Amino acid sequence: MNFSRVVIASRYPVVLLGLNCLLEAERDFKVVARCNDGASCFKAIRSLAPDIAILDMSMPDIFAQATPDIANSGTPGVRLVFLATSVEDRDLALLAAAGAYGVILSEEEPETLIQMLRQVADGQRMLPPPASEEVISRAPTAIPVKYLAVLTERERQIMRLVSEGLSNKEIGRRLKVADGTIKVHLHHIFRKLEISNRTVLATLAISSST
Numbered sequence: 373m374n375f376s377r378v379v380i381a382s383r384y385p386v387v388l389l390g391l392n393c394l395l396e397a398e399r400d401f402k403v404v405a406r407c408n409d410g411a412s413c414f415k416a417i418r419s420l421a422p423d424i425a426i427l428d429m430s431m432p433d434i435f436a437q438a439t440p441d442i443a444n445s446g447t448p449g450v451r452l453v454f455l456a457t458s459v460e461d462r463d464l465a466l467l468a469a470a471g472a473y474g475v476i477l478s479e480e481e482p483e484t485l486i487q488m489l490r491q492v493a494d495g496q497r498m499l500p501p502p503a504s505e506e507v508i509s510r511a512p513t514a515i516p517v518k519y520l521a522v523l524t525e526r527e528r529q530i531m532r533l534v535s536e537g538l539s540n541k542e543i544g545r546r547l548k549v550a551d552g553t554i555k556v557h558l559h560h561i562f563r564k565l566e567i568s569n570r571t572v573l574a575t576l577a578i579s580s581s582t
Contacts, residue, residue, distance in 0.1 A: 376493040379405045379420065381413035382428035382455065391426060391455075394482055400490065410434050422450055424492060426476070429456040429463075451492050459552035467499055474498030475556050481524055484560070498559070522564045530557050534570050535577035 378401055380391045388406045395401040405416035410431055417425055427434050434454075451473040459467075459475055467475060473492045476485055488498050523531065526547075533543045540554045547554070562568060565576070 375400045375402050376423040376489075377402050377404045377420065378489075379403075379407065379413060379416050379422045379425045379450075381407040381410070381426065381431065381434075383408055383431050384428070387428060387455070394486070395489075398486060400493070417450055424451045424453060424473075424489065426453050426455055426489075429454050429459075453489065453492055453498075456553075458550045459556055460550045461552040461555065464499070464552040464555060472499060477553065477556060479524075479526060484524065488560075498563075523561060527557055527561050527564075530554060531561060531573055531577045534558075535574040537574075 378395055380388060380395075380403060382388050382391070385408070388408065392403050392406055395403050404420050404422055405413075407413040407416055410433070413425070413427065413431075413434075416422075452471075453474045453476060454467060454472060455476050455478060456463075457478045459477075464475065474488060474497065476488060480488075492498060529547070530543060533546060538546065540551045540558070543554050544551045558570065558573075561573065565573070567573060567576075
């Protein structure tokens with residue numbers, strides 16, 4: 373059976389243990405290294421050439437080191453996924469521009485995290501392009517309300533706020549998180565519901581509450 377080899381890095385032992393247990397419980401992932409700092413992480417990436425590297429953004433200067441280090445290491449094929457409690461818009465733009473494959477918010481459900489990693493393993497980039505939630509790439513289509521069950525409570529909360537006409541910045545202030553975090557959540561919502569813009573999302577929210 374094919375599986376993805378993964379390096380995980382965080383300065384928090386409980387995060388390393390949790391990610392390790394979660395991934396090792398799945399047959400299509402194999403953790404090949406657990407690292408507690410950037411230096412050991414990049415050493416593991418250079419020597420083991422994993423398919424995916426999950427890097428905790430709480431590690432000092434991890435993003436500033438990650439892209440140039442890996443680009444110069446001879447293993448540019450590794451797919452970088454960053455773990456974050458919150459993401460600023462400027463960080464999200466930098467991550468997308470640098471070719472990172474995704475950002476996983478620490479509040480995500482384990483099942484969502486695994487699903488995202490499987491999509492990354494298949495070569496899909498899980499970072500939204502700039503202002504992606506504002507772009508209408510196809511005509512709005514009706515989505516059965518039953519599909520809303522795939523959303524987390526936080527995603528349903530954001531959906532309701534979108535239906536009230538709030539901007540990302542206003543939603544962020546209401547929920548006390550960064551604008552970029554709201555952008556990541558919206559990208560996940562659009563992907564789960566197979567829609568492309570917040571107009572459709574607002575329509576769904578209104579129809580599901582009536």
